[in-house]
Structures are given as C-alpha cells and as structure tokens.
Amino acid sequence: MTETIANERTETAEATYERLAGRFRPVFERIAQGALDRELNRILPFEQVAWLNAAGFGKLRVPVEHGGDGVSFEHFFRLLIELAAADSSVAHLYRSHFAFVETVGLEGEAFARRWYPRIVAGEIFGNAATEKAGNALGTTNTKLVRDGGRWLLNGEKYYTTGSIFAEWIAVMASTDGIEGRQYAVVNTKQAGVEIVDDWDGFGQQLTGTGTTYFRDAAVEPADVIERKPSSTHEPAFFQLVLLAVLAGIGNAALADAKILVRNRKRTFNTGTGELFRNDPLILQLVGQLSAKVFAAESVVLTAARELDAAADKSLPLDDVQRYVRGEAAVEKAQIVVPELVLEATGQLFDVTGASATSKGKALDRHWRNARTVATHNPTVFKARTIGDYEVNGTTPEGLHSIGDAPSKS
Missing domain, CATH: 1.20.140.10 (Butyryl-CoA Dehydrogenase, subunit A, domain 3)
Structure with missing residues (x-):
C-alpha cells in the first residue's frame, strides 16, 4: 500500500494522462469505427453517448471529493481532442454538459450537493441560450413565471446543442421580479419540453443542434440560477x-x-x-x-x-x-x-x-x-x-x- 502511494506521488504528468486516457481510448476507438457511416446516413450518436456516460466521461471535471476524477484543464482538453479526432460531433455535443459542470463548481456547496451526484451517476446536460431573432442583445424572450411554489418556463431556443441527448438543459431566461437573466435547469423528460433535430448546417450535423420548445415546463426554485456577465473562467x-x-x-x-x-x-x-x-x-x-x-x-x-x-x-x-x-x-x-x-x-x-x-x-x-x-x-x-x-x-x-x-x- 505504501509503495502504491509512493508511486502515485512520483508519477509524471504524462504518465498520469496516459493512465487517464487508457480508460477511454477503447471507447474512442469504437466511436471512430462508425463515424463515417453515421455521417453518411445522419445517425445521431445516442449509442456512443451512452458508452461514454457508462465509462464516466461526464464526471471528468467533478472534484474527487464529490465522486469525480478532478482532472486538470490540460488533461481534460487533451482527452477531448482525442475524442474529437474519433468523432467531432460527439466531442462537441458534450460542450454544454462540461460547461454546466464548471457552473456547479461556482454556485456553492448546496448547489453542488444537488447536482454533482447526478453528474457522477451519468446524467448529462444540454444548453439553451440562443434565440433565432427578436431578442435584444443582453436579453431573452424566454420567460419564467411563478406558479405557486415553482416556476413555469415558456420560450423557444435554437442552437440547443447536445440537449437531445441530455437529461437536463440549462436554459437562459428572464424571470418575473428578478433583474437581468437567469439559468433555469430543466428536466428534458417532462411533457413541457420538445427537442427537435432540425439543424441544417453543412457541418457538425450530428450534434443534436436544433430547436427546443418550452411550454409551461416546470422548474424548481432551487434550479433557477442568477447569471450576470461573467468574470469567471x-x-x-x-x-x-x-x-x-x-x-x-x-x-x-x-x-x-x-x-x-x-x-x-x-x-x-x-x-x-x-x-x-x-x-x-x-x-x-x-x-x-x-x-x-x-x-x-x-x-x-x-x-x-x-x-x-x-x-x-x-x-x-x-x-x-x-x-x-x-x-x-x-x-x-x-x-x-x-x-x-x-x-x-x-x-x-x-x-x-x-x-x-x-x-x-x-x-x-x-x-x-x-x-x-x-x-x-x-x-x-x-x-x-x-x-x-x-x-x-x-x-x-x-x-x-x-x-x-x-x-x-
């Protein structure tokens, strides 16, 4: 036991990365094998996302004390480059998930206790910030309104990359009685959320990018986050x-x-x-x-x-x-x-x-x-x-x- 600890302490950064990458490279190789066929036939990579989630890919940046890997930014981005070489759409669709993981780390201990366990369990997060037109810069037409002890979310978002694969979406919204913009964390499985794969760009066609509609989607008060122009990373x-x-x-x-x-x-x-x-x-x-x-x-x-x-x-x-x-x-x-x-x-x-x-x-x-x-x-x-x-x-x-x-x- 003492020797193992000593070896871990003396392990080089490169050896640490190779040990980390060794966990995921077999999955990356499986993903790469079907990438061309998925491209030619527009097959969204639901199965490939499930492989990664099962391997614990989504918890790379969760702190060790919360059950994650706590990897450095350098090692995380190095691993993401390897995944993007296998299939760039699969790497891209995780963008919103890992951004939310970073947000959790900035929101305090209560928020962390609420969301880190879900991330460690393999749940992932999408994003819905952008609207096609009609919202003034710095505002959003998507609204949260009170409904008793909870909030209801209504609006339409585009470029909702990754959301079709996710259990949750972080939605940029305006809220009655609250200045500025907020993030509402919304469960994708409820009836008030409709995700459409209507992205018509000539590239990154398999990221699940498209339109998401929110029609009286329920949001718990603890899942509304105050957002301001960021001075963080x-x-x-x-x-x-x-x-x-x-x-x-x-x-x-x-x-x-x-x-x-x-x-x-x-x-x-x-x-x-x-x-x-x-x-x-x-x-x-x-x-x-x-x-x-x-x-x-x-x-x-x-x-x-x-x-x-x-x-x-x-x-x-x-x-x-x-x-x-x-x-x-x-x-x-x-x-x-x-x-x-x-x-x-x-x-x-x-x-x-x-x-x-x-x-x-x-x-x-x-x-x-x-x-x-x-x-x-x-x-x-x-x-x-x-x-x-x-x-x-x-x-x-x-x-x-x-x-x-x-x-x-």
Missing part, C-alpha cells in the same frame, strides 16, 4: 471546448491523409513517377499538414494550462487577474487555431487525386465541420479585443450574449 472554458474540437478535427484529417498517401497506387506523369508514399513533394505536403495540426493542438493545450494557472489558488492572483489570465489566453488561441485547422483540412485534398472527392468517402466533412465550429465566435472580434488589451490594458470581455443590435434613431 466560464466563457473561456466554453470557447476552448470548440478549439479542442477543431484540434481534434485536424488530427482526423491528418489520419486520413496518411492513409490516402500510404495506400495510393496511381500517380501522374507530371510527377516523379514514384508511389505517393515515396514522392518528396507529396511527403512535403503531409509534413506541412502535420505541422499545422501540431501547432493548433499545442496552442489549445497552452491555453488550457493558462486556465489551470488561473485556477491555482497557490498563485498570488486576485479575481480579475485570474479571469484575464484564462480569458486572454483562450481569445489568442481563437485567433489562430481556426485558421490552422481550416488550412490543414483543405490541404488534405492536395495529397491525393480527384478520387478523394467521392461523396462515399466524405473527406470533405473535416473542412465542413471545422468551418462550422469556427463560425461560433468570430475571430475578428477576438483580435480586436486582444489588441485593445495589449495596447490599452482593457480587460477582455468573454462572450456571454447574442441578440439583435440596438437600432439607431
């Missing part, structure tokens, strides 16, 4: 999940590029006449693609380490410094990671011939998925924010609201 975490998904997509494109080049028999008279696997120009292209994917993943993990540093209570940082350290790192990552991955997924088609464009191979899904993820938070706004921070010291503001711009008279 929540916005940065929410966005870094997307960047990890992008890095995973890049790895998936690289894996396909290697298979294509290794197996290709045909060549062109304008080339060297060698097999592609021996052609120096083709190998150069694969090397460039690999370097871009490596750079993207490295940036994501560096930002994750900055989140770990911001959460490290032993460092002499005040709350604002902690927030800025994580938020600025993720915003910088947002400026460069999408470009690297979009270049890599496009370059995939330069390492082979026209046969790669076959619909049956669906190699275009990597670019389509990357392009779709990259649209979630425009990089031009992040570049401006970081420039303002570097030059003027202006505190970066995380993304916490989408709505109609105010009209000018």
Whole structure:
C-alpha cells in the first residue's frame, strides 16, 4: 500500500494522462469505427453517448471529493481532442454538459450537493441560450413565471446543442421580479419540453443542434440560477471546448491523409513517377499538414494550462487577474487555431487525386465541420479585443450574449 502511494506521488504528468486516457481510448476507438457511416446516413450518436456516460466521461471535471476524477484543464482538453479526432460531433455535443459542470463548481456547496451526484451517476446536460431573432442583445424572450411554489418556463431556443441527448438543459431566461437573466435547469423528460433535430448546417450535423420548445415546463426554485456577465473562467472554458474540437478535427484529417498517401497506387506523369508514399513533394505536403495540426493542438493545450494557472489558488492572483489570465489566453488561441485547422483540412485534398472527392468517402466533412465550429465566435472580434488589451490594458470581455443590435434613431 505504501509503495502504491509512493508511486502515485512520483508519477509524471504524462504518465498520469496516459493512465487517464487508457480508460477511454477503447471507447474512442469504437466511436471512430462508425463515424463515417453515421455521417453518411445522419445517425445521431445516442449509442456512443451512452458508452461514454457508462465509462464516466461526464464526471471528468467533478472534484474527487464529490465522486469525480478532478482532472486538470490540460488533461481534460487533451482527452477531448482525442475524442474529437474519433468523432467531432460527439466531442462537441458534450460542450454544454462540461460547461454546466464548471457552473456547479461556482454556485456553492448546496448547489453542488444537488447536482454533482447526478453528474457522477451519468446524467448529462444540454444548453439553451440562443434565440433565432427578436431578442435584444443582453436579453431573452424566454420567460419564467411563478406558479405557486415553482416556476413555469415558456420560450423557444435554437442552437440547443447536445440537449437531445441530455437529461437536463440549462436554459437562459428572464424571470418575473428578478433583474437581468437567469439559468433555469430543466428536466428534458417532462411533457413541457420538445427537442427537435432540425439543424441544417453543412457541418457538425450530428450534434443534436436544433430547436427546443418550452411550454409551461416546470422548474424548481432551487434550479433557477442568477447569471450576470461573467468574470469567471466560464466563457473561456466554453470557447476552448470548440478549439479542442477543431484540434481534434485536424488530427482526423491528418489520419486520413496518411492513409490516402500510404495506400495510393496511381500517380501522374507530371510527377516523379514514384508511389505517393515515396514522392518528396507529396511527403512535403503531409509534413506541412502535420505541422499545422501540431501547432493548433499545442496552442489549445497552452491555453488550457493558462486556465489551470488561473485556477491555482497557490498563485498570488486576485479575481480579475485570474479571469484575464484564462480569458486572454483562450481569445489568442481563437485567433489562430481556426485558421490552422481550416488550412490543414483543405490541404488534405492536395495529397491525393480527384478520387478523394467521392461523396462515399466524405473527406470533405473535416473542412465542413471545422468551418462550422469556427463560425461560433468570430475571430475578428477576438483580435480586436486582444489588441485593445495589449495596447490599452482593457480587460477582455468573454462572450456571454447574442441578440439583435440596438437600432439607431
């Protein structure tokens, strides 16, 4: 027993990660095996989500004292990249779940005792924040109204990624008698909730993104959370999940590029006449693609380490410094990671011939998925924010609201 404890104390960070990843890689491999078929036939990954939940994937960030794994941000995002390489939609659909896990950790002990056990038991959470149109920026048309000792929720949300797989949804709403916006945690199994898989985007088609309708959905008072523009790590975490998904997509494109080049028999008279696997120009292209994917993943993990540093209570940082350290790192990552991955997924088609464009191979899904993820938070706004921070010291503001711009008279 003493020797085991000593070994755990001396285990390197890499060995710790490999032990963690070893638990999930067999599941990731099973998920990857059916990814192409699900893409071609629009099969939502309910079964694959169940495998992950059974393996305890959803409790990675739950503190150990509450029955979770308590993994670092770096190890969590590294593992998410591996899952995204297997199936980017499956990794993406967990975004709202893990964001809610972070919220639980910020809401106090009573809230933690209420929700951590459900997370540890394998229940997962979706998100319903965005409305298609009609809500002014910083407001929501979805409403909570009192009904005796509980609340009733009414409204319509779009981009409710992951909710169709979830037991619970965190819904952004306005509440009678309460200023600002709130989160209502709503059970998806009740009659007042309807989730529709009507996402028509050309990428990330299997994330369960679509419309959710709330019609007098019941909400317990303890499940209404006061939300304000965040000065915590929540916005940065929410966005870094997307960047990890992008890095995973890049790895998936690289894996396909290697298979294509290794197996290709045909060549062109304008080339060297060698097999592609021996052609120096083709190998150069694969090397460039690999370097871009490596750079993207490295940036994501560096930002994750900055989140770990911001959460490290032993460092002499005040709350604002902690927030800025994580938020600025993720915003910088947002400026460069999408470009690297979009270049890599496009370059995939330069390492082979026209046969790669076959619909049956669906190699275009990597670019389509990357392009779709990259649209979630425009990089031009992040570049401006970081420039303002570097030059003027202006505190970066995380993304916490989408709505109609105010009209000018």
